[in-house]
Amino acid sequence: MNNTTQKVIEQTVTKVPAVTLGFWVVKVAATTLGETGGDWVTMSLKLGYLVGAAIFAAIFITLVYGQIKAVCFHPFLYWPTIVATTTLGTTMADFFDRSVGVGYPGGASIISALLLTSLFLWYRVEGTVSIRSITTRRAEWFYWCTILFSQTLGTALGDWIAGSDRGGLGLGYEYSALIFGAALLVVAGIYFWTSISRTILFWVAFVLTRPLGATVGDFLDKPISQGGLHLNRLYASLVLLAFMATCILLIPQRPANTGRGD
Template structure:
């Protein structure tokens, strides 16, 4: 990576600024919105593109690869680059999971297990290499590679697990969203009141926000006969994209979610 002015790497090759945002309320709002956009965009592309799930998956994966190249070439967190990458990861993760279950006939139990194991493998290799899974230290190419691998795994896992829960429990979109919101709230309580470790609290919540956002998106976009509000995928996606754009512009201007790695202040990472 080529550092920007005033942001040279230290002796260990680490950049002064982290490549991911600080975890604030803005982070979680945009993340859920990106998840909803990913769900509606995947459904819309599958219906309108005429390429089939596999073709759309390949196309969006190629677009994601381009955006990630731009993300890796930046020397610090940039909202206008980072969040489009998250949105595309959401689309790709959804399409991969749907392709496995709908086209290849892979049971949701199997895909959920496989994606969970994949995420565990990413975490194990990441920790063995870096001795930490903290997102506050995404300041090298290696750490960023592990981070995005984990993010993609969480979206695929969240899609498969969310579909599995919705099929087995059959609560409907609205009650499913409430269920996942309650579980996320329980994780937050466990973290703040019972000292659940911050890294695991984050990643558990990150996985769960995927089915939460998907349930919200389906509730808004699906026909009333199926338990939705009949807004349609286009209106729902456009509405959420507008909110995401507004928040990204706000954060780009205010830099309220810029995180500085601890070693930049004299601490070890």
């Protein structure tokens, strides 16, 4: 079997997308949708954070199971699973911050510990946390657990920076979005102009896109008195869903190359 044939075979079992500019565009849209969608279920429908988390957890587990059972990369399976992690992450972060009562700093600390533990266990078992190494079911489970914790942490960070209650810094949604957007530009600059590990930069960027989406989502649907536009959460979610679907259709989607990465 020649190298070209081997590469093609390996790519057929790689079920995560290549990290391109298009990937990040869809990712930010998905995180924003996760914020407005999560708020619609827990706040607009008045189901509460615990019930909302249970609903989204069931959706998340179902979609991850389908993702793992799939034999190749499917954009319209992968990205709904990402949205499920953002909606579940939103309700989990809100549950820690508000229902448990640990506040934004406490919630961010707890979730940071969970994320670092997930990455540590993944690295300890697999020897790498690169997305290019996700070619086994075990690695996929590590990947999706880590994705979930990273999305949850992103929500907690966004609330901490933007919120003025529960220990928040009170910078507001607009300034918070600018801060996280600037941080992502710094990460992009480090990516292009240094040789720092691409795997580390990926996970840093993945976490940062979540609070960017969270603050944009909060800006869209929170009351005007809290610095938002007070748009209908359901309508905002449907518009974001349509935008995301359009991006998936128009932006080329391909599976990531396999390998250990750096």
